[in-house]
Amino acid sequence: MSRKYNFSAGPAALPAEVLEQARDEMLDWHGQGLSIMEMSHRSDAFVSVAEQAEQDLRDLMSIPDNYRVLFLQGGATSQFAMVPLNLLGDKTSADYINTGIWSKKGIAEARRYGYVRIAGSTESEQFTRVPTQDELELDPNAAYVHYTPNETIGGVEYNYIPDTGSVPLVADMSSSILSREIDVSRFGLIYAGAQKNIGPAGLTVVIVREDLLGKAAAATPAMFDYQVHAGADSMNNTPPTFGWYLAGLVFKWLKRQGGVAAIEAVNRRKAAKLYDYIDSSSFYANPIAPDCRSWMNVPFTLANAGLDGMFLEQAEAAGLLNLQGHRSVGGMRASLYNAVPEAAVDALIEFMQTFAQQHA
Template structure:
């Protein structure tokens, strides 16, 4: 079977070697007689999987002992609430940078618990750029500063990490974590839904500095308390065991590739090839300011929107799936996360050029 290239924004494609290994281990993981999905999360077999996955993730990102690594449920959307519930710590306001759809959702949820101050917003520019440091109106009294380094829908990415001084920086890295090296020490907390670069839907990774946990809002449910999850090694309740296992296989795959520096070079090349195809054409266009173009999510439009349907049908016939843009943006969107091979991007570029030649 020849697998098509899946450009879905998430759940996204997984590395083929990971899927092959999962298939090999499906019925009998390491002679245990069990599938991982059948294991007790407190049994020695799964505990070894969990410990190995955390060790590999810490190695990939250079995570120090100052941080707790949590494997949780609820997706990034639950983190929109968990962050203020855990990190306000007696304060009543936090700074938020508004750069797109996911930033707006985080801000809306934060309003349930505090007064989110908008440190910068690019909404008037149709979320087509990332603010520069001088634009940020940060308060030294804020409990934390929240931003979304990569906006999946709009295809906007911060080219640098904002400087927030002594105020903890919080980042929703659902669509960019593990796509390149990262200085985790710059952050108070990082969270990421797994279904883009990490593994299947159902798992959320949280990296939180230990000194920031332990002082939740009154009435915070136990399942929303980082401290409880940290004390229980993410086993306070039954975790998403199979998703955790698959994430561990992805971490091992990344190490085999040469780590995040090697992955970054691949991702840089993929993005450059696709943006070059768009920029060298009068038929395709990308709305994002070049300095803030995402490596992971590339939206583009056709000169004639009436051809969108034909483009998508032709792409599907060519084995290029899930290219329709988000309904709020329109056009097309190619999500080219870690698991998308360069060959997939090259196949898309070839199709785009042929479609322009015959239909442009």
């Protein structure tokens, strides 16, 4: 079987050796005589898998002891509601920074539960950059500040962590978690859908500082209360066991690569190669300010949009999959998550060069 290069924004590429291990363990996990998918989530065998996955994630991200790690369902989109339900507490407003489509979705959902102040926005510039720290107008009395470090659709990302003083910083890291080193202690809460750098769709990771637990609004459903999940070790109900198991395999794989620092160097190099080629070409263009370009999601357009269909058809024939841009912005997008090998970027650039020569 010949695997192709997958540039999907999510569900995204998974490491081949992780998929191979899951395949080999599919029918009989560690001599237990059954699949991991068939085990009780409360069995000693699965609890050991869950605990090891959490410890490996803590090791990879250097998560401090006063943070809880939750493995939940519902995707990052459910977190748009869970964050205000849990963190507004006795306050009535929160600050949100608007840098693209996912920021706007979070803002729209949060407005169901309290007042949302827009502390910064680049919408008037078509989200081609992020606000600088000096441009942020933060309320010291806000319950929290929410931002999206990397906008998957627009391909814009922060090159800094906003300083919010004593106000907890909340980050939707769905498309950037584990792609580079971060200081978790700078955040009150981090959440991420798994389907980009962690594992398969269906699992969501939440990293929350303990002092932020226990403040959920009285009407919050039990399954939306972080304290409930923390108190039950993420097993208040049956968790997404297979996704949790696969995430654990990905964490082990990442450790074998040398950890987050090592994968960061690879990610930086992959993105630089592609952006350097785009910038050197008159046939392709990227609209994002260079200092705000995403390492994970690289959007680009062709000089002649009428060639988009042909580009995608020929790219797929060449083994380069899922390069079509999001329907809301058009063009192309190459997502370069951790499991996308550098050879995939090299192959994409070679194809882009050939296509440009043929159609310039």
